Amino acid sequence: MAKEMGTRDTRSGLALLVIVIGVLITAVDTTIVVLALPEIQRSLHVGLASIIWVIIGYLLVITLLATQLGRLGDMFGRVRMYELGFFVFIVGSLLCALAWNEASIIGFRLLQGVGGALVAANSGAVIADTFPPEQRGRAYGYNAIGWNIGAVLGVLLGGLIVTYFSWRWIFWINVPIGLVALAIAFKVLHDHGEREKRRLDYLGTVTLGLGLFGILWGLTKLTSESLNASIIAFVVAGLLLLGVFAFVEVQQNEPMLNLSLFRVPTMSPTLLAALFQGLASFSVLYLLLMYLQGVRGYTPLHASLLLLPGYVVGGVVGPIGGRLADRYGAVWPATIGLVVQMLALVIYAQLGTGSAIWILSGAYVIGAIGSGGFYPANNAAVMKAAPAGSFGIASGMLRTFANIGMVFSFAAAIVVASGTISKNQAFAIFVGTSKLSAHIGTEFTAGIHDAFYLSVVLMAIAAVFSATNLKQHLSSANANPPNFLPKTVTPTE
Template identity: 60%
Template sequence: MALEGAAAPGVAARRGLGMFVVMIGVLISAVDGTIVVLALPAIQDDLAMSLSSVTWVVVSYLLVVTVLATQVGRLGDMYGRVRMYQAGFLVFVIGSLLCALAWNAAAIIAFRIVEGVGAALIAANSGAIISELYPPAERGRAYGFNAFGWSVGSVLGVLLGGVIVTYVSWRWIFWINLPIGALALVLAVRVLRDRGERVRRRLDPVGMITLGLGLFGVLWAMTGLAAQPWGGTQLAFLLGGAAMLVAFVLIERRQAEPTLDLSLFRIPAVTPSLLASLLQGLASFAVLFLVIMYLQGPRGLSPIDASLLMLPGYVVGAAVGPFAGRLADRWGPVLPATAGLAVSAVALVVFALMTTTSSLWLPAIGNVVIMIGGSLFYPANSSAVMKASPPGRLGIASGVLRTFASIGMVFSFTTAILVAADSVPRSTAFAIFVGSTTLDGPLAVAFTDGLSTAFFTMMGVMALAAVLSAFRGRAGSPQRRPDGRAGGQVPA
């Protein structure tokens, strides 16, 4: 489906429609990511879920996306990225329908896994579709619009989540995915075309299973430790998960086409870009959860008031995204990506300064700053990876990028809960997280101090990501012409 040439109006129009379809997929994912968090208290109460099991409504989804990203990206190379992208919408809509009909804890977690399969198909192939729609010199702008779609989806997730949780049923957070997903599927069928060359690939089920079991074991131990004292069960899951991850590495070294294609790491621009993506996810994904815990716990805000306070950041992030993408096209990915990570580190310092008596404008300002940082980082970093990757392996590269980002996100989420649970009783931390209790007095101070420690730790991780981004290889960066416009490729 590669569309060559930017001059023809018909080509430009088709590119625009194609980008719109991709943005809908990103928007749905962003809505789902924020809206579910705000609905956790209602889900827990209605389905009589334990405080520990309700976290798997989020973790199971992220885990599936992490494990499947490279494999479904490989399916895109084999059978067509657009075809797999369309399949992702279909599976996601089915998963959302099932989630809306869930009757107990096991059902909602299982159906979230189905949703995660659809999200993996959408996410792993969207980056490759953008790379086929746009020439290298314009991909930064395209990824900037992708970031815009993510920010708009986050805004809608915050707004809809607060309203639905407060005034309607939590089941509507999944019902609303049906018409949006169906519209996106129809548009994808009518607008996008698979014209790229098919590449024969082998799947890696053994690697996928060992990676999934390894991550599951470690995550189960971490969430279990946050919910109850250390014991033999947590130790067994932790050791078992670690053993599976070691087995995964050993297996991957012998695979002709592994789950994580190690040959991509030989490309100078790719390795630091992937590591920066992982560390950025680790340092930033849990921010929303931690700030919501702070606002609902020590500050006693309702879910809708807490969500409205975070809204300006997402609006500003949406406005910055397309502009940041143009910066990546004009100056290459290193400067905007590194600047975005540095700005995000500053935001984490702002969050760390929150106390039980500080102004509520502090978390709002911090969210504005971190959303600006994310909008600068995402399009530049994605553009760097996709520009540097061979054309026949765009699906694999997109999937690997999504895998690294998702690994960071899933461990960010569980680490945040673990840190929060260390400063107050574990049951209290979980109750704050799902919004079923508030805090005051010495307990509120202790909890806020624990959050401050978490934010400073995340700031250190974000700073490390910025260092990696600053010293990445320059392969894939657009070469400067005398007139200042992007030209060819700078050699590694």
């Protein structure tokens, strides 16, 4: 009996290791590529207006597919889909390392995004299938740690690889790690959940994807061109398609995004807080790296080391923020976390060409403390507001709104920051293909300040949305919210 229990514990430990590695390597690839953009652009002769899609394309695919691919797990087996995601991610990484031109690197990053979406959509469900209820909290905790470690490694490894090796190694390193983890997964992970017949929302996915693409295409063109009829047409077409998407979703029995959840009083502000926080925060890493490398002349490795303390502190604070949410309710930690992030953004907006560099590192730690308060608390707020039987749907909504914010954050920051000097020159600086004179450095820093002030405004909007839940929180003896979901809808992921 003892031997059998030991074998079971070993198998569970290996299963958790595989899941954490999957989350870790997908987290690495959300940050590591930022540091390699200049080298990728120079090596593959990628157009300045196209290099941004190496990052945006990856995020856009994950945003569109995560909720839908979770349904495939319900239909065909969560472990099977998780392992397929791992395999696709490894193949995508291999092909990215072998990319030979602009189209190939962007196309292979999209493929990598499909693998990342499969992993992200099914990892939580695999944990639920693999571990008994009394062990799931610990397993999810390790999963969160894996994501934080991945973000740290992405920055640190990106600096090391770009400084001392070829940019191709940022993709090569995923291959052996992924293959070992995949081999273990085949051995220790097994599907236990029942299959469910689900319906994919193809029309919703297509209209949302085209709508977001139209707006993003217009914004990215605006970084290298003046406003013209073509850019306006793309943005207007994108907005119209988002309207079509909203109309389509209310007609579906199993929509991609269940917009009826917005009728739950505390759900709307919580999801919108996630959207605006993503808009405000995702571009910060990119802007700071451009300041450190473009304005201050630091190497990618030195720049990444200056930001490392923030990631370490964020990994420590996150679990504390979760416990505070459990003890005092989710609203206070989430709202205070957003205000703390605003403080960090205000500090960034004061950085000049000769500012003491410890100020930037200190502000990044402050921002990490705010993030550690916001993320677990806001997640808890969404789960508390969700009607009974819709936790999977609500979780998918939260991921999608946060990811949409992240995708647009990148494009909006570059558009604003490029307003103080010529667009071609600004974009060349952004991707590291132009050196800064003292005069241009001062003007470019002013543009970065504008981008940070935009983030302050967006973060303030997120804080207002989060704070609107205070009234319900203070008056709550909140009963379970009413179930506004259509009767035909079944829980997802």
